[in-house]
Amino acid sequence: MFRGNGIGRLLAIRAFLPIAALAIEVATASPSHAAGTVVNVSLWDKGVETAMATNLGFPAVGEDMSKVTMGIALSVDTVNAGEITFEVLNSSKDTTHEMIITRLRDLSRPFPYNSSESRVDENKMPGILGEVSELDPNKTAVLRLDLKPGTYLLFCNIPGHFTSGMWAVFTVK
Numbered sequence: 001m002f003r004g005n006g007i008g009r010l011l012a013i014r015a016f017l018p019i020a021a022l023a024i025e026v027a028t029a030s031p032s033h034a035a036g037t038v039v040n041v042s043l044w045d046k047g048v049e050t051a052m053a054t055n056l057g058f059p060a061v062g063e064d065m066s067k068v069t070m071g072i073a074l075s076v077d078t079v080n081a082g083e084i085t086f087e088v089l090n091s092s093k094d095t096t097h098e099m100i101i102t103r104l105r106d107l108s109r110p111f112p113y114n115s116s117e118s119r120v121d122e123n124k125m126p127g128i129l130g131e132v133s134e135l136d137p138n139k140t141a142v143l144r145l146d147l148k149p150g151t152y153l154l155f156c157n158i159p160g161h162f163t164s165g166m167w168a169v170f171t172v173k
Contacts, residue, residue, distance in 0.1 A: 036083030036144075040075035043090045043097035043135065043156060043166070056165040057113060058153060068165025072099065072154050078171040079147075086143040086154075090135040097156045097166070099143070100131040104151045104169070111162075118159040134158070147172045 046069045053069050090097045102125060112124035122128060129152075132141040155167035 036085060037076075037079045038085045038087060039079065039170075041086050041088040041099060041154070042073040043088065043092065043099060044073060045070040045092050045095050045097070045164075045166075047092075048094055052160050052164040054160075054163050057163040058111060058155065058167045058169075059108060060165070061108075065165065070095075070097075070156065070161050070164040070166040072156065072166055072168040074154070074168055074170065077169065078173060081147060081149050081172050084145055084147050084172070086132070086145070088132045088135065088141045088143065090137055090139055092137045094137055096134050096136055096158065097161065098131060098133050098135060098158055099154055100157055101129050101143070101145065101152055101154050101170070103127045103129065104153050107151065113162070118163065119157050120155070120162055122157065149173055 050069050053067050056063055056065065056068055086099070086101075088099050100122075105127075112121040113119070114121045129147075130143050130145050132143050135141055149172050152170040152172065153167055154170055155162055
């Protein structure tokens with residue numbers, strides 16, 4: 001790669017080092033350095049010893065949301081359209097979670113929920129845009145999407161988690 005010997009070779013190597021350092025920095029940059037908007041997402045729960053709620057799936061109209069035993073916390077719930085980077089942390093001590101994102105067209109319409117499996121029937125769910133699958137406790141993942149204006153729902157579809165309140169509404173302007 002570097003031809004010649006002596007001073008010429010040394011100068012070529014020195015000229016190359018800043019370019020190599022920049023390439024390494026870009027390749028190893030944290031997701032926070034990504035273009036667009038960054039949304040920090042925490043997938044949380046009150047622990048395995050807490051009995052899961054069973055009636056707090058979306059939309060939970062008229063339900064007491066203070067009883068949720070699991071949830072999705074967002075650093076911001078409204079962003080501008082474009083590239084969105086979701087930096088997802090499963091902050092649970094002992095429970096695996098996931099995050100699925102879908103566009104909501106009708107906020108009052110219930111999801112196709114399969115009560116025998118205690119989860120949303122993803123095969124009947126139009127418009128799933130992306131997901132972070134089965135994230136172990138204290139692990140992180142990144143999901144980047146180019147989102148258009150609209151209302152979206154982030155939810156966990158591990159059995160029982162959706163109806164325990166593990167969903168969040170997200171708006172793109």
